[in-house]
Amino acid sequence: MREIHVSAITDAVKKLCMEANYELEPDMLRAFDRALQTERSPAGRQVLQLLKENAELARTRKIPYCQDTGFVVCFVELGQDVYVVGGLLEEAINEGVRQGYTEGYLRASIVRSPFDRKNTGDNTPAVVHLELVPGPQLKIMVMAKGGGCENRSKYKMLTPADGLEGVKEWILECIRTAGPDACPPLIAGVGVGGTFEKAALLSKKALFRELGSSNPDPAVDAIEKEVLDRANRLGIGPQGYGGDTTALGIHILTYPCHITSLPVAVTIECHAHRAAPGAPRPPRHPLADLAPHGTLA
């Protein structure tokens, strides 16, 4: 058994919330550069250029990259040999969100009830997805999810007869209908298989993969590349002003499914993609116990 105190969790979440909002990950910046090489539309190139400058200013002046500083979504992988002490895991996460958003001059965008719509004032609570994994470590992946793009996320229960082509068409349909509203260039996180809620969960989790990386399953990788190519032929372009850069990535996660079902969920994510990637990268946290992408090693 390994003990982890809740204060370490709060500190980690606080830092991750702030950093995510000021600093776009390097994989996003590389994606902008790649897009600038192929984008034919002058208006589209101007947008991409502005986004690069925006990222630089956000990083150096600590002004949020986007004013919608997001709904905090945490994917927590809790090792079965870990014992969280000093309080409750979810409360510790929310305290981290509270501190990060208040001290970091980040916008409070959460209302306490979908009906009375009173702002909670500190961007709490977070949405927490907990997964038990073997071992003595705790990993917290934090995403600050924008509302404009989230509002364009969709779900459809296809039939086995719709098959692979049906899945591709549906992803493209989601990107087409998201259009300029979701701040393209965008990323589509796709969950295929499982049940209604499993597919939705996978579609969010898929967004944590490093942009530009290949899907470990070669068959799925080929699907991702084909859909990406077709998405970028739609003509929507950066901000919808017309162009070749509508999507920067299609990330698919799959799960076994029932003989009757073919569930497909698509989470639409904008270029303000504020999430620690799943791929290892050098730690930038001064805290000794906080390794890359939120792992409390």
Add this chain to the structure above:
Amino acid sequence: MIKTAPDGIKEVVPPLSDADVEALRAGDRVRISGILYTGRDAAHARFLPLMDEEQPLPIDVRGQILYYTGPSPARPGMVIGSVGPTTGSRMDKYAPKLLALGLKGMMGKGSRSREVREALKRHKGVYFGAVGGAGAILSQFVKKAEVIAYEDLGTEAIRRLEVENFPAIVVNDCHGGDLYEEGMRQYAR
């Protein structure tokens, strides 16, 4: 007032007249200087009963531009925090009524409904697009910011912004032009 700068970009200074609006075409790049009023979902929801009962709104919208944004808090010493546009379609329900009252411009991101585009034609209005997700850089064009109504709404309060050369593009003009449709048609392969 509108005039074309030597670099071809149109300089827009509210208040705008019908003739000013008629001079703008979908796809025109613009720089806005002067006053912008901010307002989004919650402020519009409060406008609705006032408009229905023909009561005055907290701002005189005639000739003005309404910017759909909810800025992030300003750090000490800064004018405003991140201040990019939010999705315009959520204000579709209210926009035709505001245009009928004399509002000339709206600025946001994303497509507007057929009703709003028709109202732009009927009342001579224009919908500008600002770059969504570029809130940090857009904050640099804001020289002054002041909450003037609905302070209790926090980020959704109505603010009066003084801006200088705020960059935007004409998405929907009063002639039926639509940058999103035209752009997509041009680049679809």
